[in-house]
Amino acid sequence: MPSDMPQPTFVLVRPQMGENIGAAARAMWNFGLDRMRLVAPRDGWPNPKSVAMASGAGRLLDEAVLVERTVDAVADCSFVFATTARQRGMTKPVVTPERAMEMAREKIARGEKVAVLFGPERAGLENDDIALANAIISVPVNPEFPSLNLGQCVLLTGYEWRRQTVEIAAEVTEMAGTDWASAIEMDKLALHYEERLDEAGFFFPDTKAQGMKRNLRNMWSRMPMTRADVQMMHGILRQIVRWKDRAE
Incomplete structure (x- = not known):
């Protein structure tokens, strides 16, 4: 029927x-x-x-x-x-x-x-x-x-x-077992990169350092990152530092 x-x-x-x-x-x-x-x-x-x-x-x-x-x-x-x-x-x-x-x-x-x-x-x-x-x-x-x-x-x-x-969402994102990164997680990621880049002399000259850090944080804020993404970015930077230390 x-x-x-x-x-x-x-x-x-x-x-x-x-x-x-x-x-x-x-x-x-x-x-x-x-x-x-x-x-x-x-x-x-x-x-x-x-x-x-x-x-x-x-x-x-x-x-x-x-x-x-x-x-x-x-x-x-x-x-x-x-x-x-x-x-x-x-x-x-x-x-x-x-x-x-x-x-x-x-x-x-x-x-x-x-x-x-x-x-x-x-x-x-x-x-x-x-x-x-x-x-x-x-x-x-x-x-x-x-x-x-x-x-x-x-x-x-x-x-x-x-x-x-039927209510149909025009766009959805499959999260694949993770969640969106929180503001504090993004802040810690930004700090991690700022510290390592500062050690590498990236923020030069000093008169432009603050603006460069602001631009970097603005870049992170534009990226819709998950917690898994944040963990991976931390891991990438740690591995780069380890590789540099071994090379020395």
């Missing part, structure tokens, strides 16, 4: 190749979507080639709803999006995938049922299919090469749905 998670239904209209149906299922499941409807697949249904391509998302194929007409696939939906890259001469809102899935989230939260139509690989949705839609999803692709594979289009739309429903 499909999950209870509120979500839009993805409708593949007259898909041609079983492999592309499988790729669409895999893309849907990547982003937690599991409500697929198929309108008159060209090569019949079920299709063993779709199972091989689904790669672990076969449950979606087993539970896919098969219908003969597009209107039957969206009969229980109150809002329908149609994906197309071509101008169709129809007066409809045209939205990006991001905006479409934002709208879908708002409508589904109010208890509405939402569907997204994806057309066959060769020519996309027909005008009669698009006439059933309330809005058009248009991907801002290269106008000289606007064609998207069925699986790609499903993947892109599924990704935008996921962004609307």
Whole structure:
């Protein structure tokens, strides 16, 4: 059975190749979507080639709803999006995938049922299919090469749905078993280097020494260092001093 998670239904209209149906299922499941409807697949249904391509998302194929007409696939939906890259001469809102899935989230939260139509690989949705839609999803692709594979289009739309429903950090840092260095640890590192560099005569002439030390500390403060980094920098300096002492 499909999950209870509120979500839009993805409708593949007259898909041609079983492999592309499988790729669409895999893309849907990547982003937690599991409500697929198929309108008159060209090569019949079920299709063993779709199972091989689904790669672990076969449950979606087993539970896919098969219908003969597009209107039957969206009969229980109150809002329908149609994906197309071509101008169709129809007066409809045209939205990006991001905006479409934002709208879908708002409508589904109010208890509405939402569907997204994806057309066959060769020519996309027909005008009669698009006439059933309330809005058009248009991907801002290269106008000289606007064609998207069925699986790609499903993947892109599924990704935008996921962004609307899951809190996703734009950037994270994997700490690999360590923590960020504290201010006192950075201060001790700076002092260690200042002492050794002072012994080596680096801070010359005396009139510039204070400014050079300040610049060095400023450099350390700009570096987002972990405790492991600080320990390594201490170790490097200690080893350099030991090597120098042995050489003498």
